[in-house]
Amino acid sequence: MADPAVTILFEGQPLACRPGQSVAAALWDHGVKVLSHSPKYGRPRGASCARGHCMGCLMRIDGVPNVRACHTPVHEGLRVARQDAGAAYGRPMQSALSGTGHLLPVGFYYKWFTKPAALSKLFMRIIRPVTGIGRLPDEAAWRAAPPPPRSRDLGRWDTVVVGGGAAGMAAALAAEGRTLLIDDAAHGGGQRREALDLAAAGDGDPLAGLHRLRRLRALLHERDALVAAAPHVTRAPSTTVVGCYQPDMLLLRDAAGLSVARADRIVWAAGALDQLGLFDDHDLPGILGPRALYRLAGRDGIDLRGRAVVVWGHGPDQWLCAALLHARGARVVLALDPTAAPDENALATARRLGWQLRTGLRPLAALGRAGSLAALRFDDGRNGTRPESACEIAVICGRGKPVYDGAYQLGADLVLDPLRGGYVPRAAGGRWDGRTPAGLNLTIAGEAAGATLADLLEEVTA
Ligand code: FES
Numbered sequence: 001m002a003d004p005a006v007t008i009l010f011e012g013q014p015l016a017c018r019p020g021q022s023v024a025a026a027l028w029d030h031g032v033k034v035l036s037h038s039p040k041y042g043r044p045r046g047a048s049c050a051r052g053h054c055m056g057c058l059m060r061i062d063g064v065p066n067v068r069a070c071h072t073p074v075h076e077g078l079r080v081a082r083q084d085a086g087a088a089y090g091r092p093m094q095s096a097l098s099g100t101g102h103l104l105p106v107g108f109y110y111k112w113f114t115k116p117a118a119l120s121k122l123f124m125r126i127i128r129p130v131t132g133i134g135r136l137p138d139e140a141a142w143r144a145a146p147p148p149p150r151s152r153d154l155g156r157w158d159t160v161v162v163g164g165g166a167a168g169m170a171a172a173l174a175a176e177g178r179t180l181l182i183d184d185a186a187h188g189g190g191q192r193r194e195a196l197d198l199a200a201a202g203d204g205d206p207l208a209g210l211h212r213l214r215r216l217r218a219l220l221h222e223r224d225a226l227v228a229a230a231p232h233v234t235r236a237p238s239t240t241v242v243g244c245y246q247p248d249m250l251l252l253r254d255a256a257g258l259s260v261a262r263a264d265r266i267v268w269a270a271g272a273l274d275q276l277g278l279f280d281d282h283d284l285p286g287i288l289g290p291r292a293l294y295r296l297a298g299r300d301g302i303d304l305r306g307r308a309v310v311v312w313g314h315g316p317d318q319w320l321c322a323a324l325l326h327a328r329g330a331r332v333v334l335a336l337d338p339t340a341a342p343d344e345n346a347l348a349t350a351r352r353l354g355w356q357l358r359t360g361l362r363p364l365a366a367l368g369r370a371g372s373l374a375a376l377r378f379d380d381g382r383n384g385t386r387p388e389s390a391c392e393i394a395v396i397c398g399r400g401k402p403v404y405d406g407a408y409q410l411g412a413d414l415v416l417d418p419l420r421g422g423y424v425p426r427a428a429g430g431r432w433d434g435r436t437p438a439g440l441n442l443t444i445a446g447e448a449a450g451a452t453l454a455d456l457l458e459e460v461t462a
Pocket residue numbers: 046047048049050051052053054055056057058068069070071
């Protein structure tokens with residue numbers, strides 16, 4: 001690690017970190033991938049989304065429980081600890097529950113020992129500390145905490161666009177009147193922009209033969225420059241939407257605290273979340289989706305030099321992940337699923353850069369060591385063979401799950417469509433415009449409407 005300048009205390013042990021890193025990334029660089037355990041069965045958990053959408057990275061930080069390690073920057077003397085169940089018998093009992101989970105129906109803790117009342121009370125007293133997540137904050141921590149800042153009113157806008165990727169930028173450029181463009185990234189261009197830039201700068205130019213990704217990079221840069229020059233667009237970077245309130249209000253959070261914005265029209269282009277597919281132990285720390293990799297390898301710069309990484313799946317995100325990993329010095333194993341249909345240029349790139357190429361595979365199980373990933377076992381569809389690939393990280397590139405929560409809170413009419421990734425607007429076609437029952441002019445666009453990156457690339461390369 002170059003020039004470590006910050007020391008944190010992890011469970012009493014000093015660790016040198018790069019300033020500006022998140023706690024999760026700093027621990028990852030020191031080989032600590034297990035950041036927490038699931039409350040019920042005590043299964044190991046780690047940085048899984050790196051976006052504030054899961055509970056895998058909740059830790060006790062400077063005496064405060066349930067702080068997201070993926071969103072907390074390191075600073076000198078920061079105290080970090082895993083928070084496990086509050087009872088001394090918690091971990092052994094969680095391990096026992098994990099091993100006998102098949103005998104315990106979901107919700108057993110609600111159904112068992114409900115009568116008589118005395119037995120129920122005793123059962124609750126035993127089970128609660130096992131399944132709890134953390135102890136109350138240290139008294140010194142909450143006494144020293146400054147009062148939360150007053151929320152700011154950002155006023156009424158003609159259009160608010162949520163999501164700064166390709167679809168969000170296009171919507172902001174096309175919008176009429178004063179437009180606010182909100183994104184949780186610090187830079188413009190969406191979550192793939194940084195990954196594309198890093199990949200393009202890698203040894204051997206990993207993007208050279210990946211024409212569609214090169215085109216995507218050019219498009220994101222082009223739109224970002226147009227947005228920056230558009231007088232009607234105001235950017236709100238590093239800003240997340242905390243909640244949406246009918247008919248037309250968004251509650252936002254950035255480094256300065258909470259704020260409120262209202263709009264005549266809202267464009268929901270918040271993208272998609274990773275889905276890790278279904279195979280045994282797919283929840284082991286070390287298994288990521290492409291979007292989490294873009295954040296951990298791009299934004300956080302975790303050390304990937306010499307690490308064996310399997311990138312499984314299909315589609316452009318798989319190739320972008322492989323190119324990014326190559327640029328960051330990882331040893332790439334590209335495992336294509338049976339539906340993948342890469343073109344000759346892409347395959348030639350993989351060979352030229354020395355990626356190990358395997359085809360026709362489906363993951364069957366993740367194999368762990370010391371609580372985190374050690375290998376993936378596949379089904380290769382031939383004679384029941386079960387090949388394995390040793391790896392510290394596996395990136396599972398399948399269909400993303402549209403981010404629908406804000407659109408739903410605003411009153412959008414959504415349907416569950418597994419073929420389009422989850423809850424999406426009723427009408428297919430990658431976009432939805434309409435009026436909510438409360439009268440808001442709402443548009444859902446891009447991956448949030450069920451489109452894929454491949455759809456977008458088809459549009460821009462047509
Ligand atoms: S919220 Fe931090 S890894 Fe998901």
